[in-house]
Amino acid sequence: MAKSNAAVKKFLTLSELEEQGDRDPIYALNTSEPIGGLRSRVIIPIPKSGMTNQLDTLSIPGTHIPIELTAQSTRKSILESSEFRRSINRGLIKLVHRDYAEKILQSEEGREEQERLRREEAMASASGAAQHLQNNSLPGRETSGTPVKPSIMLILQGAEGKTEIQVQNSLKSVVNKTESDLEYIIAEATAMGFQKIKQKYQRVYDRRQAAKSGAGSDDDED
Secondary structure (H helix, E strand, C coil), X not given: CCCCCCCCCCXXXXXXXXXXXXXXXXXXXXXXXXXXXXXXCEEEEEECCCCCCCXXXXXXXXXXXXXXXXXXXXXXXXXXCHHHHHXXXXXXXXXXXXHHHHHHHHCHHHHHHHHHHHHHHHHHHHHCHHHHHHCCCEECCCCCCCEECHHHHHHHHCCCCCCHHHHHHHHHCCCCCCHHHHHHHHHHHHHHCCHHHHHHHHHHHHHHHHHHCCCCCCCCCC
Protein backbone atom coordinates (compact mmCIF):
# COMPACT_ATOMS: atom_id res chain seq x y z
CA MET A 1 0.00 0.00 0.00
CA ALA A 2 1.44 3.37 -0.99
CA LYS A 3 2.08 5.90 1.74
CA SER A 4 1.43 9.60 1.28
CA ASN A 5 4.62 11.58 1.77
CA ALA A 6 3.10 14.94 0.92
CA ALA A 7 4.67 17.64 3.03
CA VAL A 8 2.39 19.61 5.30
CA LYS A 9 2.12 23.23 4.22
CA LYS A 10 3.44 25.37 7.07
CA PHE A 11 2.59 28.99 6.42
CA LEU A 12 0.00 31.08 4.57
CA THR A 13 -0.05 34.41 2.81
CA LEU A 14 -2.84 36.85 3.58
CA SER A 15 -4.32 36.18 0.14
CA GLU A 16 -4.39 32.45 0.81
CA LEU A 17 -6.07 33.07 4.16
CA GLU A 18 -8.77 35.17 2.50
CA GLU A 19 -9.49 32.39 0.01
CA GLN A 20 -10.33 29.93 2.78
CA GLY A 21 -13.84 29.14 3.95
CA ASP A 22 -15.73 31.37 6.37
CA ARG A 23 -15.57 28.74 9.11
CA ASP A 24 -11.85 27.96 8.86
CA PRO A 25 -9.83 28.87 11.96
CA ILE A 26 -6.97 31.36 11.83
CA TYR A 27 -3.65 30.43 13.45
CA ALA A 28 -0.68 32.75 13.90
CA LEU A 29 2.85 32.53 15.25
CA ASN A 30 4.48 35.31 17.27
CA THR A 31 7.50 36.42 15.22
CA SER A 32 8.15 39.77 16.95
CA GLU A 33 11.75 40.77 17.63
CA PRO A 34 12.91 39.52 21.06
CA ILE A 35 13.66 42.14 23.72
CA GLY A 36 16.08 41.08 26.41
CA GLY A 37 16.01 37.54 25.05
CA LEU A 38 12.20 37.25 25.25
CA ARG A 39 9.53 37.93 22.65
CA SER A 40 6.89 40.53 23.42
CA ARG A 41 3.26 39.50 23.69
CA VAL A 42 1.67 40.88 20.52
CA ILE A 43 -1.70 42.51 21.13
CA ILE A 44 -3.82 43.47 18.12
CA PRO A 45 -6.90 45.67 18.55
CA ILE A 46 -9.88 44.33 16.60
CA PRO A 47 -13.01 46.48 16.06
CA LYS A 48 -16.10 44.74 17.40
CA SER A 49 -18.42 43.79 14.58
CA GLY A 50 -21.13 46.42 14.10
CA MET A 51 -19.98 48.50 17.10
CA THR A 52 -18.34 51.90 16.71
CA ASN A 53 -15.27 52.78 18.82
CA GLN A 54 -15.30 49.46 20.67
CA LEU A 55 -12.45 46.99 20.46
CA ASP A 56 -11.67 43.39 21.15
CA THR A 57 -8.04 42.33 21.38
CA LEU A 58 -6.12 39.44 19.91
CA SER A 59 -3.36 38.23 22.23
CA ILE A 60 -0.40 36.26 20.85
CA PRO A 61 2.00 35.40 23.67
CA GLY A 62 5.76 35.12 23.21
CA THR A 63 5.77 31.40 22.52
CA HIS A 64 7.07 29.07 19.80
CA ILE A 65 3.67 27.43 19.18
CA PRO A 66 0.87 28.83 16.99
CA ILE A 67 -2.14 30.50 18.62
CA GLU A 68 -5.70 30.18 17.33
CA LEU A 69 -6.92 33.74 16.80
CA THR A 70 -10.50 32.73 15.97
CA ALA A 71 -10.82 31.50 19.56
CA GLN A 72 -10.54 35.17 20.57
CA SER A 73 -12.56 36.97 17.87
CA THR A 74 -14.58 36.18 14.76
CA ARG A 75 -12.87 35.44 11.48
CA LYS A 76 -14.79 38.29 9.82
CA SER A 77 -13.67 40.85 12.43
CA ILE A 78 -10.07 39.69 12.22
CA LEU A 79 -9.90 39.90 8.43
CA GLU A 80 -11.50 43.35 8.45
CA SER A 81 -8.93 44.69 10.92
CA SER A 82 -6.27 46.98 9.45
CA GLU A 83 -4.14 46.37 12.57
CA PHE A 84 -4.18 42.63 11.90
CA ARG A 85 -2.87 43.21 8.36
CA ARG A 86 -0.36 45.72 9.67
CA SER A 87 0.97 43.20 12.19
CA ILE A 88 1.54 40.68 9.40
CA ASN A 89 3.26 43.23 7.17
CA ARG A 90 5.53 44.31 10.01
CA GLY A 91 6.57 40.75 10.75
CA LEU A 92 5.06 40.73 14.24
CA ILE A 93 3.03 37.62 13.43
CA LYS A 94 3.10 34.93 10.75
CA LEU A 95 0.03 33.07 9.50
CA VAL A 96 0.22 29.32 10.05
CA HIS A 97 -1.61 26.71 7.95
CA ARG A 98 -4.30 24.89 9.91
CA ASP A 99 -2.85 21.41 9.30
CA TYR A 100 0.63 22.44 10.45
CA ALA A 101 -0.71 24.34 13.47
CA GLU A 102 -2.81 21.40 14.61
CA LYS A 103 0.11 19.02 14.11
CA ILE A 104 2.26 21.17 16.43
CA LEU A 105 -0.48 21.67 19.02
CA GLN A 106 -1.25 17.95 19.16
CA SER A 107 2.40 16.97 19.66
CA GLU A 108 3.73 16.26 23.15
CA GLU A 109 5.84 19.43 23.12
CA GLY A 110 2.87 21.45 21.89
CA ARG A 111 0.59 20.15 24.63
CA GLU A 112 3.21 20.89 27.28
CA GLU A 113 3.62 24.46 26.02
CA GLN A 114 -0.16 25.01 25.96
CA GLU A 115 -0.34 23.84 29.55
CA ARG A 116 2.50 26.19 30.51
CA LEU A 117 0.69 29.13 28.92
CA ARG A 118 -2.55 28.20 30.71
CA ARG A 119 -0.72 28.12 34.05
CA GLU A 120 0.86 31.51 33.40
CA GLU A 121 -2.49 33.04 32.45
CA ALA A 122 -4.10 31.56 35.56
CA MET A 123 -1.34 32.99 37.78
CA ALA A 124 -1.63 36.40 36.11
CA SER A 125 -5.41 36.35 36.55
CA ALA A 126 -5.06 35.46 40.20
CA SER A 127 -2.73 38.39 40.78
CA GLY A 128 -4.87 40.79 38.76
CA ALA A 129 -2.18 41.29 36.12
CA ALA A 130 -4.27 39.77 33.33
CA GLN A 131 -6.83 42.56 33.52
CA HIS A 132 -5.10 44.20 30.56
CA LEU A 133 -6.40 41.43 28.33
CA GLN A 134 -9.96 42.63 28.93
CA ASN A 135 -9.51 46.28 27.98
CA ASN A 136 -8.21 48.33 25.08
CA SER A 137 -4.67 48.86 26.35
CA LEU A 138 -1.66 46.99 25.04
CA PRO A 139 0.59 45.00 27.36
CA GLY A 140 4.30 44.66 26.77
CA ARG A 141 6.22 41.47 27.34
CA GLU A 142 4.08 39.03 29.25
CA THR A 143 6.51 38.97 32.19
CA SER A 144 6.00 42.71 32.82
CA GLY A 145 2.44 42.28 34.05
CA THR A 146 1.19 45.87 33.54
CA PRO A 147 -0.80 47.34 30.63
CA VAL A 148 0.63 49.79 28.14
CA LYS A 149 -0.94 53.23 28.40
CA PRO A 150 -3.67 53.77 25.76
CA SER A 151 -2.08 57.15 24.93
CA ILE A 152 1.14 55.41 23.87
CA MET A 153 -0.86 52.92 21.82
CA LEU A 154 -2.65 55.75 20.00
CA ILE A 155 0.56 57.68 19.34
CA LEU A 156 2.28 54.71 17.74
CA GLN A 157 -0.76 53.47 15.85
CA GLY A 158 -1.15 56.95 14.38
CA ALA A 159 2.52 57.30 13.45
CA GLU A 160 2.08 56.51 9.77
CA GLY A 161 2.89 59.57 7.68
CA LYS A 162 4.62 61.36 10.58
CA THR A 163 8.32 62.04 11.00
CA GLU A 164 10.32 60.31 13.70
CA ILE A 165 10.82 63.60 15.57
CA GLN A 166 7.06 64.22 15.61
CA VAL A 167 6.43 60.79 17.09
CA GLN A 168 9.27 61.23 19.59
CA ASN A 169 7.86 64.57 20.76
CA SER A 170 4.44 62.98 21.23
CA LEU A 171 5.96 60.18 23.30
CA LYS A 172 7.74 62.74 25.48
CA SER A 173 4.36 64.10 26.53
CA VAL A 174 3.50 60.80 28.21
CA VAL A 175 5.00 60.75 31.70
CA ASN A 176 5.82 57.90 34.08
CA LYS A 177 6.39 55.26 31.44
CA THR A 178 6.28 51.71 32.81
CA GLU A 179 8.46 48.79 31.78
CA SER A 180 5.62 47.54 29.57
CA ASP A 181 5.35 50.98 27.96
CA LEU A 182 9.06 50.92 27.14
CA GLU A 183 8.93 47.39 25.75
CA TYR A 184 6.02 48.27 23.49
CA ILE A 185 7.69 51.49 22.27
CA ILE A 186 10.90 49.59 21.46
CA ALA A 187 9.06 46.87 19.56
CA GLU A 188 6.91 49.32 17.57
CA ALA A 189 9.82 51.69 16.83
CA THR A 190 11.83 48.72 15.55
CA ALA A 191 8.97 47.65 13.27
CA MET A 192 8.54 51.19 11.93
CA GLY A 193 12.27 51.80 11.41
CA PHE A 194 12.44 54.62 13.98
CA GLN A 195 15.99 53.91 15.08
CA LYS A 196 16.48 57.00 17.26
CA ILE A 197 13.32 56.25 19.24
CA LYS A 198 14.30 52.60 19.56
CA GLN A 199 17.80 53.45 20.77
CA LYS A 200 16.57 56.12 23.20
CA TYR A 201 14.03 53.90 24.93
CA GLN A 202 16.28 50.84 24.79
CA ARG A 203 18.82 52.84 26.85
CA VAL A 204 16.10 53.78 29.34
CA TYR A 205 14.94 50.17 29.53
CA ASP A 206 18.50 48.91 30.06
CA ARG A 207 19.13 51.48 32.81
CA ARG A 208 16.01 50.38 34.64
CA GLN A 209 16.99 46.74 34.38
CA ALA A 210 20.45 47.61 35.72
CA ALA A 211 18.86 49.57 38.58
CA LYS A 212 16.78 46.53 39.53
CA SER A 213 19.94 44.48 39.89
CA GLY A 214 21.70 47.26 41.79
CA ALA A 215 24.15 47.91 38.96
CA GLY A 216 22.92 51.34 37.93
CA SER A 217 20.58 54.24 38.54
CA ASP A 218 16.92 54.38 37.50
CA ASP A 219 17.19 57.56 35.42
CA ASP A 220 14.13 59.32 34.03
CA GLU A 221 13.75 58.79 30.30
CA ASP A 222 13.15 62.40 29.41
